[in-house]
Amino acid sequence: MTDMTQVLAEPAAAVRGTSLWAMARHRFLRNKAAMASLFVLVIVAVFSFAGTWVYPHTYDQIFPSYVAVPPSLDPYPREDTLQQVMQTAVERARLKLDAFDADGTSYTARISSEKPVDPRATRYLDRPDEFDGAEIISTLNDGKTVEVKGRINGQYFPFGTDRNGRDLVPRIMVGGQVSLTVGLLATFVSLIIGVTYGAVSGYVGGRVDNVMMRFVEILYSLPFMFFVIMLVVFFGRHFVLIFAAIGAIEWLDMARIVRGQTLSLKRREFVEAAHAMGLSNWQIIRRHVIPNTIGPVVVFVTVLVPKVILLESFLSFLGLGVQEPMTSWGSLIAEGTTGMQAVPWLLIYPAIFFVVTLFALNFIGDGLRDALDPKDR
Incomplete structure (x- = not known):
């Protein structure tokens, strides 16, 4: 009898309400x-x-060598195009390309002329987007033939x-x-x-x-x-x-x-x-x-x-x-x-x-x- 009276006398636990914004947030999170x-x-x-x-x-950087190239996850340039790019760069310098070899990240090229090659001509080799860091590593035939080594710039264009x-x-x-x-x-x-x-x-x-x-x-x-x-x-x-x-x-x-x-x-x-x-x-x-x-x-x-x-x-x-x-x-x-x-x-x-x-x-x-x-x- 006493226990029942104590239970009835105890105040009911307060029920915590939920605001309308909390209900809206809950419904939004369930969506x-x-x-x-x-x-x-x-x-x-x-x-x-x-x-x-x-x-x-x-966003405003221009790559003249890669105009309207399609999307690709592989790096540009393609190996089958490197020699032609080098040939064009050498001809602009009024030189002759005797040999060219690329191994993926670097290249070596043998360039000749009827007169001694001016070392400043290597600037023409760095102008295309494909190449960079050209430097003469050896000189032959009294400077009329030089071997040049440089880097191949790999560029990724995933969206073209x-x-x-x-x-x-x-x-x-x-x-x-x-x-x-x-x-x-x-x-x-x-x-x-x-x-x-x-x-x-x-x-x-x-x-x-x-x-x-x-x-x-x-x-x-x-x-x-x-x-x-x-x-x-x-x-x-x-x-x-x-x-x-x-x-x-x-x-x-x-x-x-x-x-x-x-x-x-x-x-x-x-x-x-x-x-x-x-x-x-x-x-x-x-x-x-x-x-x-x-x-x-x-x-x-x-x-x-x-x-x-x-x-x-x-x-x-x-x-x-x-x-x-x-x-x-x-x-x-x-x-x-x-x-x-x-x-x-x-x-x-x-x-x-x-x-x-x-x-x-x-x-x-x-x-x-x-x-x-x-x-x-």
């Missing part, structure tokens, strides 16, 4: 497609931003080179930096402007709301391409103009979404309680309205980033985006389409990175939408 897409997106970002620090070639002799790998890396940076910066600009504009318009209401929304509709009526062309005409082609132009247009959708959410929130009980506590309108918007619109905003951002990347690629495709030697995925794809039959790798590899990134962003957006859906809470 296999979204997590796989997030992993792929991280890999693409690391490849684009960190790859240029460790890769031996730069373009028609200017530039390695495609670092150009895809730099293109990823530009595309992802423009996508994130333009989205950030549209996020800041759109959320603030929509929250103020929806919360204040009345004539202020009407005027602000009419201004949005006027901007909607302006053709996007006309707006970009006007910026290019007045300010020139500049990297900053790309995300400035895109961000100046894409915030309109964000403003309308936030305005709709604000109209449904402004009559809620917690907003009335904030009014009763004496908070100003701006404090209510900043502390209560905007944080409660973050769910739809986050989902829309994941949709907006790939849309901005597509717009940047479209502008670069038309020649209004980044200019040489800088590049983007859109510029690389535009360049690849002009010679897709002769050099298909110039189109295939940038398109793969571009499509994979867009799919990853869309799957992440779907995962966030499902995780933040109020019906699943």
Whole structure:
């Protein structure tokens, strides 16, 4: 009897609740497609931003000897082409190639002339990308014949080179930096402007709301391409103009979404309680309205980033985006389409990175939408 009384007298253990954000995070982590897409997106970002620090070639480095060479995991040059390259270099020096031998990493060549060979002529042998470090090791026939030894430069081009002799790998890396940076910066600009504009318009209401929304509709009526062309005409082609132009247009959708959410929130009980506590309108918007619109905003951002990347690629495709030697995925794809039959790798590899990134962003957006859906809470 006493034990039962003690048990009944003991307070029940407190049950720890789970916040809505914790539940949303748990649902997002269980979404296999979204997590796989997030992993792929991280890999693409690391490849684009960190790859240029460790890769031996730069995006604007030109290899005249390797123009439009196909992708290969084996090093260039090919052994069957070395003698012809050496022959051409020797003829430019107005000399004669008597013998040539290569063993994979070094070469020896016997060169002759009707008069003594000038030692400075070895500079001609180092000009091709295939050779380096030429030096005379022996002299014969009163200096009219010399033996030269040097190194063979092995170069790897896993994605091939373009028609200017530039390695495609670092150009895809730099293109990823530009595309992802423009996508994130333009989205950030549209996020800041759109959320603030929509929250103020929806919360204040009345004539202020009407005027602000009419201004949005006027901007909607302006053709996007006309707006970009006007910026290019007045300010020139500049990297900053790309995300400035895109961000100046894409915030309109964000403003309308936030305005709709604000109209449904402004009559809620917690907003009335904030009014009763004496908070100003701006404090209510900043502390209560905007944080409660973050769910739809986050989902829309994941949709907006790939849309901005597509717009940047479209502008670069038309020649209004980044200019040489800088590049983007859109510029690389535009360049690849002009010679897709002769050099298909110039189109295939940038398109793969571009499509994979867009799919990853869309799957992440779907995962966030499902995780933040109020019906699943």
